[in-house]
Amino acid sequence: MSYQNFAYFYDNLMKEAPYEDWVDFVKEIAGKHSLSGRNILDVGCGTGELATRLTKEGFQLTGVDLSEEMLEVAMAKAMDAGVSIPYFHQDMRELSELGQYDLVLVFCDSLNYLDGEEDIKKTFAAVSGHLKKDGLFLFDVHSLHKMETLFNDQVYADNGDEVSFIWNAWKGEKPYSVQHELTFFMYDKQADAYIRFDEDHEQRTYPVEDYLKWLDESGFECLEVIGDFHEAPLDTAERIFFVCKMK
Structure with a gap:
């Protein structure tokens, strides 16, 4: 999939996206689980809209994306906002040398762009290598509905x-x-x-049960499965959230 042109139109396409809901969700989960730190790895960060907003909330962000064009937009956005966010060009299935984090995020249905079960499990394994012992892994996917x-x-x-x-x-x-x-x-x-x-x-996307199985096989324990930022039951939700930690 090419983002060569898409990167520069992405924010226009996503102008109605619930970024503030994602920010509030991260703050809620971080507070609920009393995380000791505020370092976040935003995987599939796109144009950096969420990373920029979370930085303004006091979190320390690092962003990763497969698209160099997306990262160019993200870096320009951070500069315009007056915030410092390191961005790295990496494949989410092969994350390396990025350090350890209190939270790893894969939001905005980024996982749904992967081509099959093995790619998802590779991503889960890559995430596990960058998560602190008591850290949390949060991601969302499109629902079957x-x-x-x-x-x-x-x-x-x-x-x-x-x-x-x-x-x-x-x-x-x-x-x-x-x-x-x-x-x-x-x-x-x-x-x-x-x-x-x-x-x-x-x-x-896949049934919730499949994601839970792959998480378990990858060494994760799923703490919560949530529909639409707590706003809908799983069978009618548009977006499913997973809150996970290492076993």
Whole structure:
């Protein structure tokens, strides 16, 4: 999957994303479990929106992403916000030499971009190597409900002055998967015209029981499974959260 163009339109696409809910969720879980420190590794950090917000809340962030273009946006955003966040270009399945953290986050359905069970288990193993003994691993994924209903033959669009997009989503060939076809139109002032960019993405999720099994096999104990920031039961939630620690 290429992020070459997508990185620069990502924040426009995600402008309605519940970033404050993610921030509040991290603060709630950190307080509930009385973590001794506030060091966070944000895996799949994207354009750094969440990392920047958490830094402003007093956490010490390190960000990791597979896309160099995403990281370029993230570093520029941190500079504009006046915060210091080290960013690293790494694959979440092969994290290395990043130190130990009180919290490791994989949010915004980043795990759903991985291609199958083995990639997820590799990521869990990579995370375990960067988590303090009493630290917590938090991640979220799309629910089966969302994949089967909200992402099934849907069209989303936004008509902005500088950036517009059309987002088509349809059921993928694999179980609980979705294909995303995104078309962006960006206004070029010099040309006085809109330039078109196209991106194709695939996501896949799994039943909660599968994630729990893979966590257990990877040495994690799952403390909580939560629907939509505590706002929905698991069978109707759009996003499922997992709160985990090492056994």
